[in-house]
């Protein structure tokens with residue numbers, strides 16, 4: 073698949089996930105094997121006002137390339153300036169606009185999915201951003217506000233006419249949030265409606281789901297969000313399955329190795345204290361379903377330092393190999 077001038081080596085995209093897809097996590101997923109990783113959403117206004125927090129979100133590393141950087145906002149001029157600034161910084165390989173966020177704080181500004189209710193302003197934003205940057209340019213949209221999906225089809229058509237290079241569709245409505253199921257049939261309809269690549273997103277829980285989405289909709293690539301939070305291997309598994317028809321389940325020691333790698337990446341990026349606080353919840357996701365995991369997860373939630381986390385992992389791995397969880401542990405969580 074090509075997104076504008078950029079040839080993509082594969083079909084898998086790590087979804088932008090605010091608060092999750094920071095630089096350390098993206099590097100981890102990339103190292104597992106994923107075609108394109110995406111940043112957390114970046115406020116165009118924050119960039120305009122040189123907010124330090126926003127600039128921190130734009131830190132990148134050569135290991136994670138190609139990187140898609142997502143911006144959100146509603147004012148054409150400010151969005152265009154943000155796009156030009158990101159291009160000038162040389163941090164992004166793809167520039168993406170968020171048309172899907174349904175968080176109140178974002179909608180109140182007329183940004184995210186609120187843009188889908190205002191096609192005129194959406195068109196102005198797309199036009200201004202396309203003029204401001206030569207970067208491969210994508211948008212990430214929802215179905216719209218009602219179930220018909222007509223807003224998604226209309227906006228994607230406008231985007232294509234304005235020079236957007238690919239569209240990602242998460243086929244849930246604004247009011248649905250994450251409830252109900254993603255309507256993959258809308259991805260199929262969109263694929264028929266536009267000639268630029270379509271990336272399907274929503275409810276891919278396993279490798280077979282990704283293959284089913286590609287087969288049922290004809291989409292050019294798949295984007296995975298929540299499943300990757302607990303299982304960063306899913307993207308490489310999907311990549312392998314789509315290319316070779318097979319994929320390998322990660323072993324427990326693969327998972328522990330990645331947990332340790334994530335700790336080191338977090339410490340290098342955020343510093344020991346912040347890394348430790350952030351990792352308490354995050355590491356626990358990786359071991360869900362493993363024997364005796366609930367005791368381990370409880371201990372992780374109290375770790376005082378990352379060294380303690382490394383020790384805990386070592387100890388849990390040892391006990392798992394020995395299938396020894398003492399009289400308080402359980403064999404199956």
Ligand SMILES: Cc1cc2nc3c(=O)[nH]c(=O)nc-3n(C[C@H](O)[C@H](O)[C@H](O)COP(=O)(O)O)c2cc1C
Nearest residue numbers: 087088089090112113212242274275276296297298
């Ligand atoms: C914690 C969280 C943060 C998210 N942040 C963003 C974001 O910054 N930008 C965006 O376009 N979508 C965001 N999303 C939506 C996801 O990118 C994705 O569209 C959605 O989770 C559906 O895909 P999934 O079923 O694979 O998770 C977020 C979702 C979650 C759960």
